[in-house]
Amino acid sequence: MKSRWRAPFSFSILLFISVQAWAQTPLQQKLSAAFNKLQTDSQCRYASVALTVLDAKTGEQVFAANLNMGLAPGSTMKVITSITALNTLGKDYQFKTTFSYSGTISADGTLTGDVIIRGYGDPTLGSWRWETTKQTYILSQMVSALQKAGIKRVNGRVIGDDSYYGSQSIPNGWIWQDLGTYYGAGTSALCWGENQFSLKLRTGEVNTPIGIAGTSPAMPYLAFKSELLNGVAHTGDQAYAYLPSLGSNIMYVRGTYAVDQTKKAIGTAIPNPAYDIAWHLTDTLKGLGIAVSGMPESFTTLIAKGQPIPQSTASLLTITSPTLTGILYWQNHISINLYAEQLLLAVADKAGKPVNTDNGVKVLQDFWAAKAGIDKHTLNVFDGSGLSPGNRVTTLTMARILQSATAETWFKDFYDSLPLYNDMHMKSGSINSALAYTGYQTHNGRQLCFSIIVNNYNGSGRGIKEKMFKVLDELK
Numbered sequence: 001m002k003s004r005w006r007a008p009f010s011f012s013i014l015l016f017i018s019v020q021a022w023a024q025t026p027l028q029q030k031l032s033a034a035f036n037k038l039q040t041d042s043q044c045r046y047a048s049v050a051l052t053v054l055d056a057k058t059g060e061q062v063f064a065a066n067l068n069m070g071l072a073p074g075s076t077m078k079v080i081t082s083i084t085a086l087n088t089l090g091k092d093y094q095f096k097t098t099f100s101y102s103g104t105i106s107a108d109g110t111l112t113g114d115v116i117i118r119g120y121g122d123p124t125l126g127s128w129r130w131e132t133t134k135q136t137y138i139l140s141q142m143v144s145a146l147q148k149a150g151i152k153r154v155n156g157r158v159i160g161d162d163s164y165y166g167s168q169s170i171p172n173g174w175i176w177q178d179l180g181t182y183y184g185a186g187t188s189a190l191c192w193g194e195n196q197f198s199l200k201l202r203t204g205e206v207n208t209p210i211g212i213a214g215t216s217p218a219m220p221y222l223a224f225k226s227e228l229l230n231g232v233a234h235t236g237d238q239a240y241a242y243l244p245s246l247g248s249n250i251m252y253v254r255g256t257y258a259v260d261q262t263k264k265a266i267g268t269a270i271p272n273p274a275y276d277i278a279w280h281l282t283d284t285l286k287g288l289g290i291a292v293s294g295m296p297e298s299f300t301t302l303i304a305k306g307q308p309i310p311q312s313t314a315s316l317l318t319i320t321s322p323t324l325t326g327i328l329y330w331q332n333h334i335s336i337n338l339y340a341e342q343l344l345l346a347v348a349d350k351a352g353k354p355v356n357t358d359n360g361v362k363v364l365q366d367f368w369a370a371k372a373g374i375d376k377h378t379l380n381v382f383d384g385s386g387l388s389p390g391n392r393v394t395t396l397t398m399a400r401i402l403q404s405a406t407a408e409t410w411f412k413d414f415y416d417s418l419p420l421y422n423d424m425h426m427k428s429g430s431i432n433s434a435l436a437y438t439g440y441q442t443h444n445g446r447q448l449c450f451s452i453i454v455n456n457y458n459g460s461g462r463g464i465k466e467k468m469f470k471v472l473d474e475l476k
Contacts (some may be wrong), residue, residue, distance in 0.1 A: 074429025119190025
């Protein structure tokens with residue numbers, strides 16, 4: 001009985017495959033050949049490879065291979081966070097930071113109380129990317145507000161209040177090695193200077209120790225212990241800073257830094273951004289002759305002392321961030337992890353949830369389930385930036401979210417936020433032998449959206465990038 005039915009069944013399968021191959025468009029044929037070449041390349045011998053291409057207007061599937069395979073998206077996760085934020089917060093959304101004081105001001109201009117900088121998640125406060133967010137500008141605004149209020153002396157402290165967010169500043173899934181780096185800077189309700197600073201290096205001959213030459217801006221309340229070595233030429237920047245342990249102010253720096261590197265500095269995470277802004281305002285005031293009797297504090301340092309944040313008596317100033325579309329431009333062009341994480345927290349806040357990354361992820365998953373019927377298991381993620389190597393997203397889900405954006409009034413703003421790679425508007429993502437690209441391309445007058453991800457490739461990143469670009473070139 002089995003052998004009698006085997007031949008007709010096999011014939012029907014072969015007929016189906018033959019018809020499908022015959023029905024392919026020229027674009028599908030080219031994509032199929034290019035994808036198969038990539039998938040069978042020696043760099044992908046042990047890799048997982050997926051590609052989804054959709055019609056950006058209709059959502060029609062143009063090409064798909066392994067479309068439901070969950071893969072690490074790297075920084076292409078920022079595309080999902082961006083579109084979620086635009087949908088839920090609105091393109092004109094702005095963060096705010098309040099500046100106030102507690103206590104009273106005497107006739108001689110002495111404030112008996114504290115100056116309080118309270119943050120609500122603005123990732124751009126103190127950033128050098130806009131004139132109105134630069135540290136000198138923000139500090140000047142604060143000084144002017146104090147002077148306008150008649151304050152000439154502070155018999156108290158400057159407090160950086162970052163209590164609006166939960167206490168967990170590092171999303172689950174991030175690895176220890178990343179946490180002291182500029183790209184691994186943790187979240188905060190009160191960010192400052194993108195929560196990073198530059199650690200200057202005193203380099204020398206290969207295999208000799210590297211010294212610390214200073215910081216920019218000044219970080220005099222931190223101490224640094226270098227275990228760095230000068231690496232051989234062409235090995236790049238393999239230096240990692242490690243955040244101080246609880247109760248310590250010592251940051252260790254380990255690894256190697258190649259002798260042919262020209263920058264002679266590494267980007268490092270600020271351990272406590274709220275304290276840092278309080279320190280810098282205190283220092284600025286003293287430099288202008290406005291005495292501050294107490295030491296700078298943050299919510300974290302006060303909690304360690306068992307002290308509460310004082311209640312404000314009067315507001316002095318409200319600082320607003322650039323709009324969401326302006327933030328997204330830099331987030332996606334430069335791939336700023338902090339911006340994406342702060343936006344995910346804002347999404348949770350907007351939904352009325354306690355502000356933490358886990359709630360941001362849940363709101364994101366629930367939003368796409370309701371809007372587009374997307375299964376949360378195809379959005380199995382731990383953060384908003386893609387820095388967690390445990391994130392898993394399917395290329396179909398990525399492409400569907402991209403396609404949904406094309407019908408929105410803010411689509412052009414989002415499209416313009418995507419950098420230009422390989423003459424295509426797309427976001428890149430790389431992490432732990434994984435590389436991904438997702439974006440838009442017009443083919444013969446037809447706008448397409450796509451997502452391509454390779455996980456666990458071997459060999460050089462440049463090599464796999466060039467091979468992935470050859471697949472995407474078929475969309476041009």
